[in-house]
Amino acid sequence: MDTPLLETAADGTPRSARFDDVYFSAAGGLDESRYVFINHNRLAERFAALPEYGQFTVAETGFGTGLNCLAAWQLFQQLAPATARLTFISTERYPLSAKQIDTALAQWPELAPLRHTLVRQYPARFEGFHSVELADNVDLLLLFGDANVTLSELNAGVDAWFLDGFAPAKNPDLWQPTLFDAMARLSRPNASAATFTAARRVRDGLSGAGFQVERVKGFGRKRDMVRAEYIGRCGPPRPGLWPANEWVWPKTANQDRRAIVVGAGLAGAHSAWELAQRGWQVTVLEQATTVAAGASGNAQGAVYARLSAQDAVANRFYSQALELSQQRLGQLPDSIPHANCGLLQLNQGPKEAKRFQQYHQANPYPADFVDLIAADKASEYAGVPLASDALYFPNGGWVSPAALVAHRLDHPNIRVLTHHTVSTLTPNDSGWQVDCDNGERFNVPHVILATAWQSAAFPQTADLPLQPIAGQVSRIATTDTLATLRAVLCSDRYLVPADRGLHSLGATFHLKQSQTDVRSEDDTDNLQSLHQRLPQLIQGNETPVEARAGVRCASPDYLPLVGPVVNTQAFTTDYGEALRKRRTDRLPAPAHYPGLWVNIAHGSKGLTTVPLTAKTLANGLNDEPMPIPQNVLNQLNPNRFIIRQLIRGNA
Known part of the structure; x- marks a missing residue:
């Protein structure tokens, strides 16, 4: 600047x-x-x-x-x-x-x-x-x-x-x-x-x-x-001018400050915590026996984002999300395993070489946020020898996702109920009737789905384009070589400094798969991939001490889905022709499901993106200023895919 x-x-x-x-x-x-x-x-x-x-x-x-x-x-x-x-x-x-x-x-x-x-x-x-x-x-x-x-x-x-x-x-x-x-x-x-x-x-x-x-x-x-x-301008306000009607979030006129959050992973825990901080009474329903039972249950996770040097909407979102997540990382209590140890993204492979070349030409960020450094300086920051230049994030680091989830849910305004699988969501006069497989029933004005790819199981959200991505994280005991590692290393895999003598490394990536069984071949894949990238640190024949498999969720454009959900059929009827003609300014508000919200599709970057999306969602429900620009908010809108299809005339 x-x-x-x-x-x-x-x-x-x-x-x-x-x-x-x-x-x-x-x-x-x-x-x-x-x-x-x-x-x-x-x-x-x-x-x-x-x-x-x-x-x-x-x-x-x-x-x-x-x-x-x-x-x-x-x-x-x-x-x-x-x-x-x-x-x-x-x-x-x-x-x-x-x-x-x-x-x-x-x-x-x-x-x-x-x-x-x-x-x-x-x-x-x-x-x-x-x-x-x-x-x-x-x-x-x-x-x-x-x-x-x-x-x-x-x-x-x-x-x-x-x-x-x-x-x-x-x-x-x-x-x-x-x-x-x-x-x-x-x-x-x-x-x-x-x-x-x-x-x-x-x-x-x-x-x-x-x-x-x-x-x-x-x-x-x-x-x-x-x-x-x-006192207001003269004359009636023109409807649908800003933002365009198709992007508008519904106002939450209901003063009943109660909500159910479905899912007790990173997205669910942060969504519940943000509302609880604002005085809402929140019930979290989790189908498993414990919280953070899914992809949010790893022992260590890197707080990072893959930023480019170009001014794109996705880049604006990820840079702001990274800044907030790093800010909060530095404020966590010692009871949560974490470290603000810095993070290095290594220049490895042809795709990375192109991105690094853009940074060489012009770095849009100051060095106290991300700095392009040579291999010798990267080695100094990492505490281990590195052979390539790197992007250095001085405020980056790692945290235990499982411990972070438990910390966020430990709030007097939050009640957590495990063994509660939601079977149906039914709209009613007060908002939503939520029925669980165990026979329990809840009635609340607001429901937030933080159920990742399983959100597609509900009829109201079945049209959201979600895809599961299975993956596995391996953990190995530290060695004399690895013991000096003091920064997180990332390429297409990551290696985290030791916590209580164990390093986390991973993760494998199985698109459109949802298995959660631990596989020895995935451990081998993690070790061999890191051996190819960091042979001076990983031999490839280490014996994993433990491993954990989980399923991430991604959208087609790899951005999260955050906000209200429309009734696809009604929205198509009301907005289809108008969107093709780009004339939505005189239409009524979109046919949202009143009080139904999602915070999903964070992929492998939930530790970075969830704090900002949960805050955005809570601000929207609480009528507070949106913390992100409207043009970024539009690209996180869960309904963006049906809007794009209607504009192209494909729906």
Whole structure:
């Protein structure tokens, strides 16, 4: 990304050389933030009035040093109910580094605990959405890039706007009509806005966006500033404009905060935990005798993603998912076997050589997220000799999926019932009747299927294109050679540093197979494949100490399926012709099965993708801002395959 060109003024105030303007007032940056943005958005009054489990969203243009974010967060901690949630969304085209932010904010000791958390959690600087978890009930959603672009992909309802950024005369690219159009689309009823500037273009832009604008006394020596209340644009809103109707998620108007999650693997456990964190009461139904009995039950798993140097939707999703999963990996308690030991993707084979060549030409990521390094440096990080260059993920590592699942399900709002095989799902007036083979019956407003490829067994989800992929992980005892391995190694197989004297390696890949029996030939395949790639580490004749087979689930485009499910027949009738003509803007909402959701098809990367998809699903059910761009969310939509078929006229 472009650098911020930070300077320090004579009085110590951080200043942008690019815009010839200060980040905050030398007369008192925190006082100005509170006066302009906190007071004129009436945040003290509104935070205190939030109900239990209420949620509030602030959107800001220009994150800068993060001062406004910390001021809002501090006040929220002081006044809001403990169960309420705050999402602070902020755009930034030229993000400062964590060190620069730390230095700029150090002058306010009262903010020190919040500053330390922000600096510790601050994301890598590359374009896109970054979900930063500041506290259990406070999320920071950073949108790095041009605000007029990033806000166009934001799916949220905003309660208060902080229009910061540099002055319109010095930063005219920000204060464009597209900004005010985005505000009109995103603002909730009675949303407010405040800004330090009273420039005519800003007042006119706010008025045109449906805000009632008022000029008031500015901070300190400034003559005036603007505050505004959203009253709506004139005329009826046009339906189906954004997102296109076929991609819209249904609103969850039901205030009954209960859900059943079917499946107690990674996807099910995280989906249940995210809702439980928001005060929902969740029952998890698992057909096996224990949780994590399927593909999520391995002793070790790598937290990784195969990123390219190209700006594709899949790449945006995987980079954001990897960032969040790495952030959480670093916060796990010692009771869960894991290590933030770094991860190396090795340049082996012709396909990898092409991908690595793209990184040689241009790495879109900063080195603190992924760095292209030579073999000698890779060997140093790995602690073992390596013969190829590698992509180094300094925050990568491994975790025990089985222990992570158990940890997420250990929550007072979650009840886990094993030996419960769901036989039928029947819609009723209250939502869903869930019947199990053992005769038990449940009635809840929401059901989340986290049953991987077995989701196709239910009539409502039988049309989803899911394919099973059987595979086996082998474990071997450490050796003198392997004992020094201190980073995860990945090519088309992986090798993990030892945990209690055992290394995990794998995994085999049997497309469209669903067997779960452990096979000696799969152990041989794992060992021989790694011997070919890492002969200096794996001899190929090691004796496996243990092995575990499981079945992963993938979609045709190898992206997860997350969100609501449509009635295929009704959707085809309503949308078939309109999709072929690309004229869906006047159609009614799609015929979703009310209260039925899926979080499936994570393939071999569930440790990386599930945290973000579960959070996305919970935010959707809880009417919180979506943590990923809308164009990415569309490509995770479970109904994308029928939509594509209808557009092509193949359904």
